[in-house]
Amino acid sequence: MCVGCRQRAEATDLVRVAVRQGDDPPQVVVDTARTMPGRGAWLHPRRDCVSAAVRRKAFGSALRVPGLTVDPDDLAEAIGEITEEDGRNGRNR
Numbered sequence: 001m002c003v004g005c006r007q008r009a010e011a012t013d014l015v016r017v018a019v020r021q022g023d024d025p026p027q028v029v030v031d032t033a034r035t036m037p038g039r040g041a042w043l044h045p046r047r048d049c050v051s052a053a054v055r056r057k058a059f060g061s062a063l064r065v066p067g068l069t070v071d072p073d074d075l076a077e078a079i080g081e082i083t084e085e086d087g088r089n090g091r092n093r
């Protein structure tokens, strides 16, 4: 399920984000390989879903990190770069 719009979606349509361990304050990063340890949150690679999730503080509860702060612009940008990259080279399957 997308933590932004809360619609069910195929995992292939969603981007996984996770908390990078060891950062203080904790940072939400895009888990491109989908293999980062710990809890992950899934969302559509869309700015709308990113801002909805941030507004709802969905990352803090999905990732079980109370008080987690996420900059919607930073995250949308990180996600945007990834989806753009996939479309451009497609060399990772």
Ligand SMILES: [Zn+2]
Pocket (backbone or CB within 6 Å): 002, 003, 004, 005, 006, 007, 043, 044, 049
């Ligand atoms: Zn969504």
